[in-house]
Amino acid sequence: MRVAVPLSVRVCATVLVVVASASVVLPYLSHWQAATLDWDHVAVSPSWSAGHVFGTDRLGRDLFVRTLAGVRVSLAIGLLATLVSVVIGVTVGAVAGFLGGRTDALLMRLVDVLYSLPYIFFVILLTVSLGRSPLALLLAIAAVGWLTMARVVRAQTQALRQREFVTAARAIGVSTPAILWRHIVPNVAGPVVVYATLTVPSLILLESFLSFLGLGVQEPAASLGNLMAQGAAEMEAAPWMLLVPGSFLVGIVLVIGILGDALRDWVDPRAR
Amino acid sequence: MTALLHVANLVVGYGPPGRAGAVVDTVSFEINAGETLAVVGESGSGKSSLARGVAQLVRPHAGNVVFDGAQLTALNGSRLVQARGGLAMVFQDPVASLDPRFTVEASVAEPLRVHAPRLKSHERRQAVVMMLSQVGLGPEYLTRYPHSLSGGQCQRVAIARAMITRPKLVICDEPTSALDVSVQARILMLLQQFQREQGTAYLFITHDLAVVRQVAARVLVMYQGQVMEYGTVSDVWDAPRHPYTELLLRSARSFRVEAREAASARVTHDGCVFQNRCMRAQPRCTLQAPTLSEVHGRASACWEPIST
Amino acid sequence: MRCVTGSTRVRGDALLQVEALSVALGPPASVVHAVRGVSFTCEAASRLAIVGESGAGKSQLALAIAGLSPTTAHVSGRVLLQGRDIASINASIRREARARIGMVFQDPQSALTPHLRIGTQLIEALRVDQRLTRSEARWKAEQLLLEVQIPDAAVRMRQFPYELSGGLKQRVLIAIALSRQPQLLLLDEPTTALDVTIGGSLIQLFEHLSDTRDLALVLITHDLKVVRRLCTQTAVMFAGMLVEQGPTQQVLDAPLHPYTHALVAATLSLDGPVLAEPDVLASDRHAPGLGLVGCSYRARCPRALSVCAHKTPAPISMGERSVACHAPMRVEQVS
Numbered sequence: 001m002r003v004a005v006p007l008s009v010r011v012c013a014t015v016l017v018v019v020a021s022a023s024v025v026l027p028y029l030s031h032w033q034a035a036t037l038d039w040d041h042v043a044v045s046p047s048w049s050a051g052h053v054f055g056t057d058r059l060g061r062d063l064f065v066r067t068l069a070g071v072r073v074s075l076a077i078g079l080l081a082t083l084v085s086v087v088i089g090v091t092v093g094a095v096a097g098f099l100g101g102r103t104d105a106l107l108m109r110l111v112d113v114l115y116s117l118p119y120i121f122f123v124i125l126l127t128v129s130l131g132r133s134p135l136a137l138l139l140a141i142a143a144v145g146w147l148t149m150a151r152v153v154r155a156q157t158q159a160l161r162q163r164e165f166v167t168a169a170r171a172i173g174v175s176t177p178a179i180l181w182r183h184i185v186p187n188v189a190g191p192v193v194v195y196a197t198l199t200v201p202s203l204i205l206l207e208s209f210l211s212f213l214g215l216g217v218q219e220p221a222a223s224l225g226n227l228m229a230q231g232a233a234e235m236e237a238a239p240w241m242l243l244v245p246g247s248f249l250v251g252i253v254l255v256i257g258i259l260g261d262a263l264r265d266w267v268d269p270r271a272r
Numbered sequence: 273m274t275a276l277l278h279v280a281n282l283v284v285g286y287g288p289p290g291r292a293g294a295v296v297d298t299v300s301f302e303i304n305a306g307e308t309l310a311v312v313g314e315s316g317s318g319k320s321s322l323a324r325g326v327a328q329l330v331r332p333h334a335g336n337v338v339f340d341g342a343q344l345t346a347l348n349g350s351r352l353v354q355a356r357g358g359l360a361m362v363f364q365d366p367v368a369s370l371d372p373r374f375t376v377e378a379s380v381a382e383p384l385r386v387h388a389p390r391l392k393s394h395e396r397r398q399a400v401v402m403m404l405s406q407v408g409l410g411p412e413y414l415t416r417y418p419h420s421l422s423g424g425q426c427q428r429v430a431i432a433r434a435m436i437t438r439p440k441l442v443i444c445d446e447p448t449s450a451l452d453v454s455v456q457a458r459i460l461m462l463l464q465q466f467q468r469e470q471g472t473a474y475l476f477i478t479h480d481l482a483v484v485r486q487v488a489a490r491v492l493v494m495y496q497g498q499v500m501e502y503g504t505v506s507d508v509w510d511a512p513r514h515p516y517t518e519l520l521l522r523s524a525r526s527f528r529v530e531a532r533e534a535a536s537a538r539v540t541h542d543g544c545v546f547q548n549r550c551m552r553a554q555p556r557c558t559l560q561a562p563t564l565s566e567v568h569g570r571a572s573a574c575w576e577p578i579s580t
Numbered sequence: 581m582r583c584v585t586g587s588t589r590v591r592g593d594a595l596l597q598v599e600a601l602s603v604a605l606g607p608p609a610s611v612v613h614a615v616r617g618v619s620f621t622c623e624a625a626s627r628l629a630i631v632g633e634s635g636a637g638k639s640q641l642a643l644a645i646a647g648l649s650p651t652t653a654h655v656s657g658r659v660l661l662q663g664r665d666i667a668s669i670n671a672s673i674r675r676e677a678r679a680r681i682g683m684v685f686q687d688p689q690s691a692l693t694p695h696l697r698i699g700t701q702l703i704e705a706l707r708v709d710q711r712l713t714r715s716e717a718r719w720k721a722e723q724l725l726l727e728v729q730i731p732d733a734a735v736r737m738r739q740f741p742y743e744l745s746g747g748l749k750q751r752v753l754i755a756i757a758l759s760r761q762p763q764l765l766l767l768d769e770p771t772t773a774l775d776v777t778i779g780g781s782l783i784q785l786f787e788h789l790s791d792t793r794d795l796a797l798v799l800i801t802h803d804l805k806v807v808r809r810l811c812t813q814t815a816v817m818f819a820g821m822l823v824e825q826g827p828t829q830q831v832l833d834a835p836l837h838p839y840t841h842a843l844v845a846a847t848l849s850l851d852g853p854v855l856a857e858p859d860v861l862a863s864d865r866h867a868p869g870l871g872l873v874g875c876s877y878r879a880r881c882p883r884a885l886s887v888c889a890h891k892t893p894a895p896i897s898m899g900e901r902s903v904a905c906h907a908p909m910r911v912e913q914v915s
Binding site for chain 1: 327331352353356357359360361363364365368369370371372373383386387428430433
């Protein structure tokens, strides 16, 4: 039943890999550091001759290097936060869906409560208590991502629980944790992978939004969000300061989104 | 000689405990080592729920299930798992009873991982290969997945999985109902072969009266959760005492039916559960449910049994 | 087993003639020949059984005859109903044919619309080609329900499908099939999903309808007991091919085709001998996708010859019977 990997999946995956590796490797090719100030070229528009391919910002820092640094940060946070969401979401969803009864009710009420929290207040609370560190940001983002994943996995698990091979495993005497790990999780893997791929762009956007507001990644560190915040302030005089990080953000989110769609199409017919 | 399986007054229901709405209503029977008891009934008879209640897949509301000396209904956790080593189950839909993401090897080996955890993986594989050859599948099937196998082949894999722990009792829940006629006979003979060679006992659930005759020595006839009649197959099939058994046999033999078609509602008031469809019903049948009284291993629950 | 013969009835002209009917499904890259060159004849008021196991193509054959094949299916061959070819591309001819062929599907659960009352569905069927007022239609609907032996017809009319048992739903479906006064009733495994006691009374109903309405029956089933009870003629299908046909008693008691023999041998009986050894039982190997050439049974046949792999056996006529086999059994017994 293996279907050949469709073109769309391969193209998107390639683009992502290229961009990610570029963001790690290319800055070494430039002699500018992310925090280096070039007083000779303050707020210079993109020019090859000046040695700043994407221009510089208000403080003379090379935008090329900073943007790529921002890409690194955004991708890393997006992927890590998604990973954390998947782990928590699958665990909570599978346990709730399989055990049912009071455990299910308790866990789902928890999910409902977290869903209804005003998100920004929650983030502010976290950053105030933990300080404005990448850890706080990661926690804040992951705390949101797992909720929907848990609901999806719970629904899938409830359907799986009725299937005869799960009954057969119980009849053999397989323990509940072993059933969850060996039988349930692999069979929800399809929808989970697809959903995770769609979660990554939304978490990247979330991080950018928080950084834009000043709650996320702080100066002098760069993230696509805070770069765009600075760029927005200089929009009329130096539009490249917004356009460069903005296009990168849009591009990454778009590519990951297309990848997620393509994965869903590829996985679904097999799962049917 | 104590029976291998002793079921007493089993009540199984899905919902609040109590006899009202019970799917299996106070059923008792015994199975001795190495013999096959068939449980026959139509849809709604409770036969599948009986199988699940005995296997403790559904916890019975009331009653005892004593298997190989152990009170299954009172066991929990690891002790129940241990007791399950001697008990196995084969299900109706062979493809659905195998995890679609497990290879044949993984499926057949799973009981060994639970009941013989000290086995090394190559020892497990050896046991699986041996088991597969006993059900007529070569080692090339180890890496195959259920979706690439036919219904008959999947059922062989399921039987291999059931037999790998050398269980004393196998509960078969309509194992051939989803299979073609030509495959059915082979699967039944495979089960009979295991019985000859390993002395396995079977609790065989089916709706097919001809299958009963092929595989079973004794039969239990169920209707709406209660036992109507039981005895040896040759006795009951040749000279049924209960009107329902007689109706079943007559329908299967000649399709000549005189009984009224059942209303879908279950009988919940007093009296015999079969009263709505029985051609021999008397006023007494609506007042008091008949009791099962056993004489020489034969019993029927009827106030007006058919006399031989 | 008592065998019902239809010889008391005057044989009319052939009501239904199927000639070299083939149904191909799926995309060109992976086409499945569900029905391969099937030909048979059905007289008026006769009872024919089409027997075979899962995957034999019986349901696809029925759909093709009734003009209900999926739109992606490629149907070739001819289906003549009283001389007119109804397997044509012309959709209106096919629709007209559906009036004269009533079809009852296998699963009563899914064939009725769950949110419409029984009466509504029956009346809808009645008003398709008859101009009836509401009350006329309602009266006719109740008459139909009585004819299929559903008591309390007026009450049942107002009920929803979920309120009926499987057997009653099946009777309603038969009533709907009868509503357009068909000459032929196509029944696809009508009793398979039902209990044996319910199925028994349905078989009696089919007999009754066939007698009172002079209706031809084509019964698709895998249950040989039903075939012996109800049908005078039997046709056996395997992997899309019609391998044998003839009078029921002869086909089942003295089969000519190895597959028929294996099928009958594997059928467990309630009163006959218990099966001891699998002497000619068919293997259960997963049937590979079969090409169009050669006999589709060769992989499982104990009598297979080398010719069976490259030449599709053509039906050989032997009196009232015919068999499509290069090495039929009992040839010496049939002149």
